[in-house]
Amino acid sequence: MLTLFKLLGNKRLFFLLMGLILFIAVMGFTLGPRAGLSWPEKFTKDTVGFVQYIVYKPVSYITGFFEDIANLRSLQKENEELKIALAHYTRDKARYNSIEQDNERYSNLLKFTDEQKARNKDYEYRIAQVISVSNDPDNRSLVINLGSQNGIKNGMAVTSDKGLVGTVSHVSNFTSTVKLLTTLDPKDPNSNAIAATVQGNENKSFGMIESFDSDKGMFLMTKIKSDDPLKEGDTIISSGLGGEFPRFMVIGKVVSRQKGSYGLTDTAYIEPATEFSDWNELFVVITPEVPQ
Incomplete structure (x- = not known):
């Protein structure tokens, strides 16, 4: 019995020594210089690589999916911010364009009043806003926002x-009604003809604007003498005779000239210099002849 235990003990020691020797040999073989991997190493690497492919590929898909969701949310938020910025830009641009147009219009109005003051210092021009147009x-006619409280008569x-x-x-x-020149009619007793002349030839030219041809959209100037220098392209202005108009x-501007019905004039x-539409501001002309 004792001999058997000794034998088994010697076998265990023998296998242990053989295993240790084999392990040292494998370690030396693995760590030593060599051209390629051994088949156990290849098998181990392939197994590990396959397991990594099986495990990490779905994980990478899932990770990428959640990253795409996060990027999509970020992109959506950025798009919303861009839309808001675009809306603000559109609003501000429209407001800027409106202000720019108003400034240009007011500049033209100021230039006009300065020119009129230089031409006749006795006239005063009061600016009025157009309220409505008939x-x-x-x-x-049209209605302006100046009335008797503003000295309008x-x-x-x-x-x-x-x-x-x-x-x-x-x-x-607080308001006044303005009768437009397009209503001029020689048959209407309440229609006042305009004594007119040619700008630059005020002392040589004369005529009366009594009517408006709605079909042609033009005034008809009559009573022009045959030797009057009036010609196409001339600017027609009021002469001030009669006191109705300053x-x-x-x-x-003169478009055409022809002989009158009886050949005498x-x-x-x-x-018309103005288009009789789309007004924002107009001027009421205050003259010394009109009581204030």
Whole structure:
């Protein structure tokens, strides 16, 4: 019995020594210089690589999916911020354009009033806002925001920065009605003809603007003498005769001239200087002849 235990003990010691020797040999073989891997190492590496592929590939997909979601949320937030910025830019650009147009318009109005003051220092131009416009073909008129409280009276001339518009026909405390020149009619006893002349030839030219041809969109100037120097392209202004309209108010340009009905005087078609539409501001002309 004792001999058997000794034998088994010697075998265990033997296997242990053989295992240790084999382990040292494998370690020496592995760590030593060699051209390639052994088949156990290849098998181990391939196994580990396959396991990594099986495990890490889905993990990388899942990780990438959540990263894409995070990027998508970030992109959506950025797009919302860009949309808000674009809306602000559009609003600010529209506001800037409106302010720029207002500044340009006010600059033109100031230039107009300065020119009129230099031409005739006795006239005062009071700026008025247009409240409403009547498109009634039989009684075209508009309403401005100046009335008797502002010194406005019936018969005062109203002009834009381009040309004569009409005359004040009715006045209330805070508003006034302006009758447009497009309503001129020699058959109407309440229609006042305009004594007109050619700018630059005020002492040589004369005529009367009594009517407006709605089909042609032009004034008809009559009573022009045959030796009058009036010609196409001339600027027609009010002469101030008769006292109904102040002097030097621009009316329009001569488009054509022809003989009158009886051949004694000529007539001319005058294209209005103003378009009689889309007004924002107008001027009421205050003259010394009109009591304040």
